[in-house]
Amino acid sequence: MKEFKQYFHFTADPKDVYNAMTNKIMIEIWTGEDAEMEEVPGTEFSMWDGSICGKNIEFVKDQKIVQEWYFGEDENSLVTIKFHPHKGGTSMEVKQTNIPDEAYENIVEGWNEDYYLALNQLFEE
Template sequence: MSKIIKLTRDFDATPEEVYYALTNPFTISLWTGEEAEMSTDPNSEFSIMGGDIQGRNLQFEPNKLIQQEWYFEGEQEKSIVTIRLEPHKAGTRMFVEQTGVPEDAYENLLEGWKEAYLSSLKLFFED
């Protein structure tokens, strides 16, 4: 049985800046410190965090929404990541939802979201 991850984070940056940081391969490599392949074309493949995260881009709504399918080796169920961005106070509130998370990968993924993905992005905007 699969699980769902839901997280919310605030950033000291505009929705446009956060969206760009999540969709531009050069900027992704700046905040992750790893090589990135990314396009905003639906159905394009992507690879970030040096290939640790790979999948297919499903949908983009500039400055508001990113939806991706993340691949897990040997898993039949699709894991869908939806990132919503909303203006909030002087910055942006990001809502992350990942469905179809394999039960045995849940704790590692949750830690990865918090400790690698979101914390690195937050530090990027604090510099």
């Protein structure tokens, strides 16, 4: 099992980045795919039409999201996303633990290309 940690910078305020990550309609706008999301601990979520799914664990409004991502029957990964004010916008800290070795490269690529590039494009418009 592997771990991933990275910071991503956006020109939007932390509350706007947090909203884009927790609001079902906003998620569908920046991903271009169906999503299920409720800002309620214990609820199931899915993004990219089910490519990523799991359970919402914790929300701290405009500051933090904690999710459990499902990989297989007994393989779950913990994802913690923190939103920090940063000059001119937001620094989004992503930490994902317990990533299956065979999924690691795909996860890193997903954070860099699917999440960051799509979110950044949303805020650059």
